[in-house]
Amino acid sequence: MLGDIVIANVLASACLVLLIYFLDINEKEPPWTLVRIYIFTILMTFLFGKLKGFLFSHYQWDFSVLVQNYIVAGFFEELLKLFIVLGFVWPLKSFNEETDGIIYYLLVAAGFAVLENVGYSFQFVISPYIYGIQTGEMGAYHSALQKIVLFRVVSGHIFINIVSGFFLGLAKRKRKWWLLIPGFIASVLLHGTWNQSATMGWLGYYALAFLVLDAVLFAWTIRMSFYFKFMKRLKDRMKILIAEANTLDLDEDVITLMEGIQQNVRTLRQMEGPVLTARAKEITQMLPPRVDAIPREGRDGLIERLLKVNGLLGRERLKSRKGFWIGLFLMFSVSGFFVLMILMNLM
Secondary structure, three states, X not given: OHHXXXXXXXXXXXXXXXXXXXXXXXXXXXXXXXXXXXXXXXXXXXXXXXXHHHHHHHHOOOOOHHHHHHHHHHHHXXXXXXXXXXXXXXXXXXXXXXXHHHHHHHHHHHHHHHHHHHHHHHHHXXXXXXXXXXXXXXXXXXXXXXXXXXXXXXXXXXXXXXXXXXXXXXXXXXXXXXHHHHHHHHHHHHXXXXXXXXXXXXXXXXXXXXXXXXXXXXXXXXXXXXXXXXXXXXXXXXXXXXXXXXXXXXXXXXXXXXXXXXXXXXXXXXXXXXXXXXXXXXXXXXXXXXXXXXXXXXXXXXXXXXXXXXXXXXOOOHHHOHHHHHHHHHHHHHHHHHHHHHHHHHO
C-alpha cells in the first residue's frame, strides 16, 4: 500500500510540475534548479509536519476550527513556504521576471502538497485497503486511490500561491521587499478561507472564483514582463516592415526573410534575462526604421541587416523535443519517489 500511495502521488505531482514548467512561456527556468527546490520543499514539509505532530501530541493542543484554519494551517504553512522562497528562490539569478515569482512559488506549493497528499491518501484508502485484504477484492482500494490523487493533484496550495507568487514577482522586479508582506497576509487569509469554505460546503464556488483571479494575475504578469513587451514591439515592427515591403514590391526572398524573423521572435523565450536585454538593444539598432531607407543602403544592405537580426534570434529548439520533456518528467518522478519513500519510512 505504501508503494502504491507514494508512486501515485509522486506521478501526479510530477505531472503538475511539468504543467507549471509549461506555463512559463517567457523564459524557462533551469530544470535542475527546479528539482532542487522541489526536493528541499518536500524535506522541509516533512520536518514541519513532524514538529507540528510532536507539539500537538505533547501539549495536547485543541483549537477551534477558525484557529485551526487561519492560524495553524494558514499562517504557519504559508510562513514555511515564504521561508523556503526567501532562502532558496529570492537569490537566484534566473529569477528575473514577474512571471518567475508565480512559477517558483507554485513549485514550492507542489513540493509542499505532495507530502500533504500522501497523508490524505492514507486517510482515505486505509479502509478500502483493509477490506480488499480481507475479501480479496482490491477494486474499491484502487478506485479510492485514483480519486484521492485526482482530487488532490491540484490542491488549494496551487490556487493560493499564484497570488503569493504574483507579489513575489513584483517585489523582486521592483526591488521592493515590503511587497512580500501584503502577499503573505493575502495568502494566509486566502488559505484560511479555503479551509473554512471546505468545512461549510462552499469550496466549489471558492475554487471557481480563485481560478478566475489566478488566470487574471498570471495573464497580468505575462503582459508586464520585458519578454512580452519586447516581443510584441518586435512583432509589430516586423508587421509594418512586411507591409511596406509588399507595397514597394520588393523581392520575394526579402519578404520571406522578414516573415521568418517574425516567426522566430518566440525563440526569445529561451534566452536568459541579461542575454535578452543585450539582444534586444542589438536588434532594435539593427532593424531599419522603414523599408524606404533601402535607396541609401541598397537591397543587399537590407538583407544583411535582416540576416544578422535572424541570427541574433537563433534557431535552437532543444526544449521542444520529446527527450527533454521525458527527461524532465523522470527527474521529478525519480527524485520525488526516493525522497518520499525515505521520509515515509521515517514516520
